[in-house]
Amino acid sequence: MKTLIKHAIVAGPNGFTGDLLIEDGRIAAMGSHLATPADATVIEAAGATVMPGLVDVHVHFREPGFTQKETIKTGAAAAAHGGYTTVVAMPNLDPVPDNVTDLTALVAKNASDAMIHVEQFAAITTGLRSTDLTDYAAMKAAGALGFSNDGVGVQDAATMYHAMQGAAAVDAPIVAHIEDNGLVNHGVINAGPKAQALGLPGINHVSESAQLARDLTLAEATGVHYHACHISTKQSIELIRDAKKRGVNVTAEATPHHLLLDDGHIPGDDAMFKMNPPLRSEMDRLALMDGLLDGTIDMIATDHAPHTAAEKTGSFKDAAFGIVGSETAFALLYTSFVRSGWCTLNQLIDWMSTKPAAAFGLDAGRIAIGAPADLTLVDLDHAYQIDDATWLSKGHNSPFIGHTVYGKVLATLAAGQLAYQEEGTL
Known part of the structure; x- marks a missing residue:
């Protein structure tokens, strides 16, 4: 299975703006204007930040x-x-x-x-x-x-x-x-x-x-x-x-x-x-x-x-x-x-x-060719309010409910598979 993340701001010590190609759960290629494989799912990041x-x-x-x-x-x-x-x-x-x-x-x-x-x-x-x-x-x-x-x-x-x-x-x-x-x-x-x-x-x-x-x-x-x-x-x-x-x-x-x-x-x-x-x-x-x-x-x-x-x-x-x-x-x-x-x-x-x-010796925490495609896409530019009605946890015990913050998670991929996607984005 292949996924291409396009037009992302990739964070990290070797950060760049461009694309990430994922194959079989791992990062296969990184760069600007990567070709889209015929069988790939495309995620249009549209300038969102991609982090490990x-x-x-x-x-x-x-x-x-x-x-x-x-x-x-x-x-x-x-x-x-x-x-x-x-x-x-x-x-x-x-x-x-x-x-x-x-x-x-x-x-x-x-x-x-x-x-x-x-x-x-x-x-x-x-x-x-x-x-x-x-x-x-x-x-x-x-x-x-x-x-x-x-x-x-x-x-x-x-x-x-x-x-x-x-x-x-x-x-x-x-x-x-x-x-x-x-x-x-x-x-x-x-x-x-x-x-x-x-x-x-x-x-x-x-x-x-x-x-x-x-x-x-x-x-x-x-x-x-x-x-x-x-x-x-x-x-x-x-x-x-x-x-x-x-x-x-x-x-x-x-x-x-x-x-x-x-x-x-x-x-x-x-x-x-x-x-x-x-x-x-x-x-x-x-x-x-x-x-x-x-x-x-x-x-x-x-x-x-x-x-x-x-x-x-x-x-x-x-x-x-x-x-x-x-x-x-x-x-x-x-x-x-x-x-x-x-x-x-x-x-x-x-x-x-x-x-x-x-x-803890975990194969995680990095964006590199060959690394697991464990990635988080975030919107760093727009404010939103913490609303526990949107939470997926059973627990709602937090003193931070109602706070205005930046850094909304748009999507989370684990081994290249979508584990979370914000409704109406990407």
Whole structure:
């Protein structure tokens, strides 16, 4: 099967204006005024920008076990709507993919139900909360990209140490939700003036950095690829920066919401602003931005966390943690970061595609002859309003609804096949 994308602005370090020819799911030719094969489908880009498909290493698709929130099909559709062609799903499911049988079934369903590439993390420990390690060699052979207990920090240091040894032995990453439960102390919002003003129990920032310091020490000792999820504090940035200088094999992600919002933006006791880790101070947010620029933070990941409307209604005290992000991340960041001049489009593509693909060994994140035809077409020139009525996710829990942004996704192709197309375009 052949597809010709004509008259596109191709983004990237070797960007150009012209055409892309796709054959059998890969980029076969690039250049100006390519001949149209007789049997090709033509996509008229008409000056739209073509980027490498976005890569998100942190999503929650909720299936099996919580399909009232999201399914693999709806989550993958939402990701495609947001320009993502590869995502990695977390294992906090029911049943937890902590054994070969359940993981094999989940990997197969990811492949059958999604029009994009859905990779899967398996559990670090059985049931996510025990101290019993899963069989890393068998799980990797069954399709696990790495190991995570996301949603729950590994509380026992010996368990994490042995997990890192086991993951290093099979050349797989440990992907860590970093949170010391004893220091969280049932908090629901960042500890500080906003928590005090709203009369809500606060989460001390050291609940993240204290466990991160432990983990970086263990990672240095074991040599494992240690990936720090959703970093949110200045202290964490400093710890990772120092660890990288020492040669620790650590990568880190930040979320769009932690980069764009801090607890000063919380308007009141509004559960749409409740997430884990919580929105921190302005000082922390600015430190995250600095960390992106200097390479301490390697990538941006959404932590797409859909919930039902009932679960996100009411007070911080009772609502679920988390917001959705797949369908808004690129547009929000392009509008706030690129259009403001804070970074370039190519830098944003690096953080949202090229670098996460490289960190996790994924064949993605680049536009080149022979590369997979995982591509995102976007309109960078016209403003639109974020409207959750257009979303394909089951989750509508976001504080960004109603924001005016640029960077609408017009089409997403995974292995050369249309995974999403905006109605009435192209």
